[in-house]
Amino acid sequence: MTFADTIAAIATPPGIGGIGIIRISGPKSEDIARLLFRSSQPAVDLKSHHLCHGHVISATSDQILDEVLITLMKKPHSYTGEDVLEIHCHGSPLILQAILTEVSHAGARLAEPGEFTKRAFLNNRIDLCQAEAVADIITARTQRGLEIALSQRKGDLSKKIEDLRQSLIDILAVLETAIDFTEAEVSGKHPGAGDILNRIQSILEDLQNLSSTYDEGKLVRKGVSAVITGKPNVGKSSLLNRLLGENRAIVTAIPGTTRDFIEEFISIRGIPVKLTDTAGIRDPANIIEKEGVDRVWERLSLADVVITLFDGSSPLTAEDYEIIEKNISRPIIPVINKSDLEHILNDQQFHDLFPRAKPHWISAKTGDGIPALKEAIYSMMMGHEQDHLATVIITQIRHKTALEKTAAHLLQARESIAGGLSAEFAAFDIREALGSLGEITGMTSAEEVLDRIFSTFCIGK
Numbered sequence: 446m447t448f449a450d451t452i453a454a455i456a457t458p459p460g461i462g463g464i465g466i467i468r469i470s471g472p473k474s475e476d477i478a479r480l481l482f483r484s485s486q487p488a489v490d491l492k493s494h495h496l497c498h499g500h501v502i503s504a505t506s507d508q509i510l511d512e513v514l515i516t517l518m519k520k521p522h523s524y525t526g527e528d529v530l531e532i533h534c535h536g537s538p539l540i541l542q543a544i545l546t547e548v549s550h551a552g553a554r555l556a557e558p559g560e561f562t563k564r565a566f567l568n569n570r571i572d573l574c575q576a577e578a579v580a581d582i583i584t585a586r587t588q589r590g591l592e593i594a595l596s597q598r599k600g601d602l603s604k605k606i607e608d609l610r611q612s613l614i615d616i617l618a619v620l621e622t623a624i625d626f627t628e629a630e631v632s633g634k635h636p637g638a639g640d641i642l643n644r645i646q647s648i649l650e651d652l653q654n655l656s657s658t659y660d661e662g663k664l665v666r667k668g669v670s671a672v673i674t675g676k677p678n679v680g681k682s683s684l685l686n687r688l689l690g691e692n693r694a695i696v697t698a699i700p701g702t703t704r705d706f707i708e709e710f711i712s713i714r715g716i717p718v719k720l721t722d723t724a725g726i727r728d729p730a731n732i733i734e735k736e737g738v739d740r741v742w743e744r745l746s747l748a749d750v751v752i753t754l755f756d757g758s759s760p761l762t763a764e765d766y767e768i769i770e771k772n773i774s775r776p777i778i779p780v781i782n783k784s785d786l787e788h789i790l791n792d793q794q795f796h797d798l799f800p801r802a803k804p805h806w807i808s809a810k811t812g813d814g815i816p817a818l819k820e821a822i823y824s825m826m827m828g829h830e831q832d833h834l835a836t837v838i839i840t841q842i843r844h845k846t847a848l849e850k851t852a853a854h855l856l857q858a859r860e861s862i863a864g865g866l867s868a869e870f871a872a873f874d875i876r877e878a879l880g881s882l883g884e885i886t887g888m889t890s891a892e893e894v895l896d897r898i899f900s901t902f903c904i905g906k
């Protein structure tokens with residue numbers, strides 16, 4: 446696809462930095478370079494994929510805007526597949542803006558969010574799930590998230606989808622040349638139908654396996670929210686600090702110390718977990734505290750995991766019971782803190798209160814029981830224990846839906862074959878399955894799907 450217009454954007458984050466980059470893509474890129482750039486070696490012409498030193502000048506006043514390095518990347522060997530120009534200037538918002546304005550006057554228009562990557566996709570430089578991976582690389586919050594995004598960008602998921610597509614095309618080829626399956630074939634006396642049913646079964650299993658990786662993919666991309674609750678002084682802030690490995694929240698022996706929320710991210714087995722430390726739940730002593738407690742209930746209702754903390758060194762109180770009662774339908778992990786002190790509470794009491802969850806004994810003070818608590822948070826998020834992690838992972842609900850649609854068409858095809866219908870019926874379903882599978886890599890995607898995907902990108906990417 447050739448675009449007539451040239452787009453431009455500041456590609457580096459807003460604010461001050463050592464270097465700022467303006468990115469330009471489209472047919473006017475080279476003209477813009479020639480108009481605005483004065484090389485420090487005038488005899489040397491602009492060479493593609495070379496870094497050139499010089500100055501950017503204003504086309505109207507001839508005034509120097511900044512000392513820069515520029516690179517012209519002639520198509521098709523560029524990110525977008527078009528002529529691309531990058532101007533590396535000093536990372537001053539004023540300079541970046543001034544250069545961008547000159548670039549606009551020279552005929553480029555401002556790029557929309559994700560438009561460079563969208564062009565890369567439309568020019569077949571990358572497929573759709575690779576494009577999505579670009580956004581995930583930028584926003585990854587854990588090492589695991591980054592690994593998955595990089596693997597998807599490299600094309601590991603695309604390759605898996607392509608292998609599945611090839612298997613479907615092979616089946617289609619057989620079906621399209623087949624005369625109707627007779628009963629003898631269906632019962633396995635002739636190789637045709639039985640063989641195809643086996644192949645469909647094996648693809649269905651692959652689809653199911655890939656689909657099940659979404660549990661992890663989603664968590665790694667979106668993260669989860671774990672809210673720590675409990676009455677005052679049970680050690681909520683101490684637990685947050687312990688999980689974080691730093692003294693983030695103020696800890697004192699005075700009940701009611703924490704009023705606002707304290708939020709921090711930690712990584713548990715590669716999943717970004719947003720921890721929230723909250724004000725202790727008790728009958729509010731004043732209006733400020735009441736507001737704090739009201740907000741805690743709101744947060745708790747949105748939490749993926751509720752870490753409910755108790756003080757193991759003193760008996761349960763009415764406040765503890767109220768917290769249990771109000772959270773019982775939530776995804777609770779009961780945790781008994783201060784295991785380093787005398788154990789006043791015991792597991793049996795908790796067995797009656799939380800029949801399904803065994804309490805975790807920890808000491809926020811000494812760190813005892815913290816690794817096991819992290820594992821418990823992980824298991825609760827994943828819904829089950831996971832020993833080994835898959836290498837190819839789907840990360841978007843869009844991928845999962847496409848896989849499910851593909852499987853549904855295959856089941857339909859299987860039914861037609863098993864029911865002895867003409868091979869054309871199964872061939873139709875396999876073609877539909879191919880269409881659904883192709884949505885993942887963008888072979889078959891509607892314009893509005895593309896718009897939705899790319900609009901979530903940042904400008905300049």
Ligand SMILES: Nc1nc2c(ncn2[C@@H]2O[C@H](COP(=O)(O)OP(=O)(O)O)[C@@H](O)[C@H]2O)c(=O)[nH]1
Nearest residue numbers: 678679680681682683696697698783808809810
């Ligand atoms: N012995 C002991 N004291 C703790 C432990 N965790 C917290 N504390 C103490 O309990 C008091 C209240 O802790 P804090 O984290 O502020 O509780 P919060 O009100 O629930 O946030 C402080 O004096 C802490 O030092 C623990 O595991 N063992």
Ligand SMILES: [Mg+2]
Nearest residue numbers: 681682702703
């Ligand atoms: Mg606190």
